[in-house]
Amino acid sequence: MTSSKRVRFKSKPVKDNFIKDLRQRVDHYFESNNISKHANAEMYFKTAFAAVMWLFSYALIMSDMFSHSWIQLYAVYMLLGFVNIFIAFNIMHDATHDAYSASKRINNIMSYSMDFIGGNQYLFRRMHGAHHGYVNIHGIDVTLETHGQFRFSPDEPWLPKHKWQHFYTFGLYTLAHLHWVTVKDFKWFFGESSIGNQKNIKHPRKEYISLFITKSIYYGLTCVIPMIFLSASWYVVFGAWIFMHLLPGLTFALMFQVTHIYEGTTFPLPDEDGNIDNNYALHVLETTADFSRTSKLGTWLMGGINIHVIHHIYPQICHVHYPALTEILRETCMDHGIDYHENETFGKALVKHYKILKHLSKPDAKVARVGKSAALV
Numbered sequence: 001m002t003s004s005k006r007v008r009f010k011s012k013p014v015k016d017n018f019i020k021d022l023r024q025r026v027d028h029y030f031e032s033n034n035i036s037k038h039a040n041a042e043m044y045f046k047t048a049f050a051a052v053m054w055l056f057s058y059a060l061i062m063s064d065m066f067s068h069s070w071i072q073l074y075a076v077y078m079l080l081g082f083v084n085i086f087i088a089f090n091i092m093h094d095a096t097h098d099a100y101s102a103s104k105r106i107n108n109i110m111s112y113s114m115d116f117i118g119g120n121q122y123l124f125r126r127m128h129g130a131h132h133g134y135v136n137i138h139g140i141d142v143t144l145e146t147h148g149q150f151r152f153s154p155d156e157p158w159l160p161k162h163k164w165q166h167f168y169t170f171g172l173y174t175l176a177h178l179h180w181v182t183v184k185d186f187k188w189f190f191g192e193s194s195i196g197n198q199k200n201i202k203h204p205r206k207e208y209i210s211l212f213i214t215k216s217i218y219y220g221l222t223c224v225i226p227m228i229f230l231s232a233s234w235y236v237v238f239g240a241w242i243f244m245h246l247l248p249g250l251t252f253a254l255m256f257q258v259t260h261i262y263e264g265t266t267f268p269l270p271d272e273d274g275n276i277d278n279n280y281a282l283h284v285l286e287t288t289a290d291f292s293r294t295s296k297l298g299t300w301l302m303g304g305i306n307i308h309v310i311h312h313i314y315p316q317i318c319h320v321h322y323p324a325l326t327e328i329l330r331e332t333c334m335d336h337g338i339d340y341h342e343n344e345t346f347g348k349a350l351v352k353h354y355k356i357l358k359h360l361s362k363p364d365a366k367v368a369r370v371g372k373s374a375a376l377v
């Protein structure tokens, strides 16, 4: 069981040599190239591309050209859904990590891209922060917390329905985005008082107001206005709106899940004093895997979610720098004899995700608590 004490990473100095070396090499990369750790021209182009694609998709819907055929209307709505996921991976994620800009104000403004695509930037910052701080630690990594729906870690109490989780999980992933925009934010605002390590949370009043205003704008813009102005029946538009969240939601969930929940990952637990016997960088290397690292197009479209290890070690660096930093990370790992987990393709990552879901479907599933690098003393 997870200790009720505050969880901390506490490692022996010899293990810290790796992170010291990595830090020096990363700093040297930015200094020698004389570049900022935040957005560059490529990132500004991506931002403009996302805005143009959103306007284009929305204009296609509102043009009424596709309303005569529900299949065509569903298709243009789905395009908007994928643009929303592109915004989530490429703009929102960086902004909520304060990685987009050196300016706090610009990061705050860009973070509202989360509300624009149906989420809530305030809650995302808190919840995603709790995931970042405690990857794969049961009880405080909120991405493992599914109220018993899935068994993503061996410390999640086993339920009979988990026997089939390697089948139903993928079906439920398609509902991930829809659930997020309609249920999840409200549930965490009104039904939960703790997030990860933070207990008895009181959300600021302005965030409740913001939640209702931004949700109304999202529902209004993407569902109610098209229902009013398109010639298609309201229920066809509503069906298209629901459909907009499904395949993009599945894509979003899988891209994220395969990076932490895979055959070969570890599920460390703190000792009775709340200490994890590792430093954070090594902990990430034991609980996180990259995929499709060499795919330039994949990395561009996914906003570097696929090269996830470096993101966890340096979340406040803009993702456009991750390909170069991942090469530095790999070299540093090699020099220190530390394992770096990766899958060459998304297909291979998916198979490993399926395998661990199947493994954890059994009540007596055993998994690794520490990896090879944690054993380096």
Ligand SMILES: [Zn+2]
Pocket: 093, 097, 128, 132, 311, 315
């Ligand atoms: Zn993140």
